[in-house]
Amino acid sequence: MPRCPCGCIFGRRALLVSALAAAAVSAPVGRAFAAEPAAAADPALIDDLVAANRILYDQGVVDGFGHISARHNKDPARYLLSRSMAPALVTAADIMEFDLDSNPVDARGRTPYLERFIHGEIYKVRPDVMAIVHSHSPAVLPFADTNVKLKPMNHIAGFLGDGPPVFEIRATAGTASDMLVRNNDIGRALAKTLGASSVALMRGHGSVAAAQSVKHVVFRAIYTEVNARTEIQALTIGKPNFLNEKEAAAAMKTNDALVDRPWALWKQRVVPK
C-alpha cells in the first residue's frame, strides 16, 4: 500500500475500499448514467463546500475558473461539485452530485464543469481523499511549465513533500489538445501522476490538490500558491534551502491538526456571521 501523504486513517481507508467495491458490484452492468441520487448529503458538508468555493476566490486560488469537490458523506462512490460557474458565486442550490465516472445524477438542467473528470478519477483510486481542488493559480504555473521544482519553503507547506509531480497531458491527449481534462482517460492519467501525493502540477494548465477534508484541501490549495510565490522570491536572491522529506512529513502531521484555525479566519471574510 503506498504511503499516504494525507495522513489517512487506515481503518477509514479500509471502510471506503469495501464501500467502493460494493458500489461497483451493485451497479447494473453497462449502466451509462448513475440511476438516482444518494441520500441527501450532510448540510454541514454542503455549507463547507459553498464556503470553500468562496474562500478559494477570496484567497486568489481560483478566479472565473477552477473548482472544488467533496466526496459524498453518505456514498463514497459519489461526489459533490458545483455546476459550471464562477466559484465565488456558488450557492447550495448549485451543488450537483456525480458518480465516479463523473456522470451527473441530479442535473435538473444544470451544466457540469468540463473538467469534472479530474475529481471522479482521483476519487476512484484514492479512497483516503475526501476533497479535491483544481485551479490555475498563477504563481504555481512557472513550476508546472519549467524544470524548476516546487518544494516546501516552510513548515506550512510540508504537504508538498519532496515536490509535486508534473502531469504531461500530451502523453494521453496528444500534441493538439485544448489542455483540458475533458474525459475519463485524461482524468485517469492525471490521477496516476498524482499517485499518493497531495498535489500535482499540470503542465500548461494549473494544479490539483487532494486531502482528507474540505478544510484540508482548501489549506493545501492556498498554501501551494503561497509557497510558489515565496519560492519565486527566494530564487531571485539565491538557492533555496528546502525542507527535507522528513521535515516536510513531520510538519504536515502537525499542520493537519490545525486547519480549523485558518479556516475560521478565511470563512468569516466570505460568510459573515
Ligand SMILES: [Zn+2]
Ligand atoms: Zn483547468
